[in-house]
Amino acid sequence: MNTERTIIVAITGASGSLYAKELMKFLGKHLFLRMYVAVSDAGRIVYEIETGNSIERDVPENAELFSEKDFSAPFISGSCPFDAMVIVPCSMATLAAVAQGTGQNIIHRGADVCLKERRKLILVPRETPLSVVHLRNMLICAEIGAVVLPAMPGFYHHPRSVNDVVKFIVARILDHLEISHQMVAAWNPTVSV
Ligand SMILES: Cc1cc2nc3c(=O)[nH]c(=O)nc-3n(C[C@H](O)[C@H](O)[C@H](O)COP(=O)(O)O)c2cc1C
Structure with missing residues (x-):
């Protein structure tokens, strides 16, 4: 399952930077992966607010970081053979841009x-409550082929820390990237509570 692959992690200005931080940390440990990280201007600000440090500090060595207007990023062309892209967290603004194909920055x-x-x-939207516009855009994204994987953690794995909650979502992202992990034990209904 884990062969050499290229993955794009895009970070936008929704709350939930910890998901991106944990995902980058995990992917950074995998030498079989090449990673491009794209960050929007708002994503940079929210990342600093939520993690207390700049994104530059958390981008792993096997990754290259691009700002939203850096159209030198290789993945803006279909000729770049990347395998998958995760927008995490995905703001409602970026969700709308993806739904409409506006392409105004390198993440879109x-x-x-x-x-x-x-x-x-894979889109990991975060907003609450959701307006009809947000819901419509999510539906459009699902219809056009994206995986809409909202940052809605479950609690049946009995998280003991914020990090456990974060890992629940990162585990689901990794599942959809088809990357094996042991972040969260798979649900086993025979285990007694
Ligand atoms: C602290 C903070 C938290 C935010 N949280 C959210 C959020 O959870 N969801 C969202 O859609 N926008 C959120 N926003 C607003 C977005 O950052 C804003 O709409 C921005 O234009 C998104 O741009 P981008 O999609 O290019 O990153 C937040 C902004 C700030 C400053």
Whole structure:
């Protein structure tokens, strides 16, 4: 299952930077992976607020970081053979841009490339409550081929810390990337509570 692959992690200005931080940390340990990290301007601000440090500090060595207007990023072209893109966390603004294919920054464009090249696109939206516009955009994204994986952690694994809650979502992202992990034990209904 784990062969050499290229994955894009895109970080936008929704709350939930810890999901991106944990995902980058996990993917950074896998030498079989090449990683590009794209961050929006708002994503940079929220990341610093929520993690207390700059994104530069958390980008692993096997990754290259691109700001939202850096159109030198290789993945803005379909000729770049990347395998999958995860937008985590995904703001409602970026969700709308993906749904409409506006392509105004490298994150929107990378998502557009994923969809046109039939590659895996995982969106991890975070907002509450959701307006009709948000729900419609999520439906459009699901219809056009993205995996909509909202940052809605479960609690049946009995999390003891914020990190356990974060890992629940990162584990689901890894499942959809088809990367094996042991972040959270798979649900086993025979285990007594
Ligand atoms: C502290 C903070 C938290 C935010 N949380 C959310 C959020 O959870 N969901 C969301 O859609 N937007 C959120 N926003 C607003 C977005 O950052 C804003 O809409 C921005 O334009 C998104 O741009 P981007 O998609 O290019 O990153 C938040 C902003 C700040 C400053």
